[in-house]
Amino acid sequence: MPLVTFADRISTKRTTGFSPFAFQFGQTPVLPIDIETKTFLAVEWHKISTTEELLEARGKKLEGKEEMRRKAAEKLKKSREDSMKYWDTRMEHQLRSPLKPGDLVLVYNKAIETNWGLLFKDKWKGPYRVIRQINNGPYELEELDGIELERKFAAYQVKRFYPRGKLISTKEDTEEEQSEEDESINEEEVFEETTESEEDWRALTWNAGDSIKWRGGCGIPYHSFHQAQAHSTL
Known part of the structure; x- marks a missing residue:
């Protein structure tokens, strides 16, 4: 030896x-x-x-x-x-698109591979924010409050973070949401205006011998509806 x-x-x-x-x-x-x-x-x-x-x-x-x-x-x-x-x-195939400064990512917890006591711990830590990529190599990350992490992380150690729920809205996001709300309000107004015309359209007449008037919204002819009432009274 x-x-x-x-x-x-x-x-x-x-x-x-x-x-x-x-x-x-x-x-x-x-x-x-x-x-x-x-x-x-x-x-x-x-x-x-x-x-x-x-x-x-x-x-x-x-x-x-x-x-x-x-x-x-x-x-x-x-x-x-x-x-x-x-x-x-x-x-590189694990990344759907290149990470850009400001993107939120998760970092792989490599310690769980060698420590049996951490098998049930989270495999990914974060989220963190991307600062920049060094010469198409490792990424520099920071906490969400702006504190830079000392370590650098290779591409296979990070993955994009997709938050559940809404992010903190910015001024532009607020304007976009407001415009979407205005559009939805206009659609409701148009729907209310066309309700009466739709009811008239449902009560259409089919000229094929007998005149069948459809009962609005239920799809039952008037004569069938009255026949059903007559049988029920008997």
């Missing part, structure tokens, strides 16, 4: 481009083979005799360590961006 752990710690990682050992100590690990073959990694510290030479050697190592960490951070950032683009492309 120690040999496996040692091999893993000196192996270069894809996400950072450096081994964990190099990322921690700022230099490539010196292996026994390097000492035996006297490679460039085996620094001959015994030849350093002055303070200036020692400070120069230490300074170069520290400088190399900071440069290594900077490159590792850039590579790690690029790896995360590529991963986000991959998942956004794979999950």
Whole structure:
């Protein structure tokens, strides 16, 4: 097991481009083979005799360590961006249309996947408001009171929120509702005006031998109605 752990710690990682050992100590690990073959990694510290030479050697190592960490951070950032683009492309079909600033969304609660105690908790949290999308990647969200969330969320972690009931009305919404109410009132007035004419139309006469007058609203001929009354009296 120690040999496996040692091999893993000196192996270069894809996400950072450096081994964990190099990322921690700022230099490539010196292996026994390097000492035996006297490679460039085996620094001959015994030849350093002055303070200036020692400070120069230490300074170069520290400088190399900071440069290594900077490159590792850039590579790690690029790896995360590529991963986000991959998942956004794979999950883009889940969005009915692109989210715009101001849209309300829900955020997937990923913690329930690994915590058995949260199996019956809500899978989606929110709602939150979209601030913007960063370079077609993750979304920046905020609370409804305007407080920005610290985390960024990929496209597959959010979905559009459709509120039940009415939203807080704005001035434009109020004007639209008022115009709709006016239209409904006009329709009621037109209906009342045409009621009498509709009743006259229902009492139509069909000239096919006998004159059959339809009883308004019930669909029963007058003569059938009177016959039914006569039979009931008998």
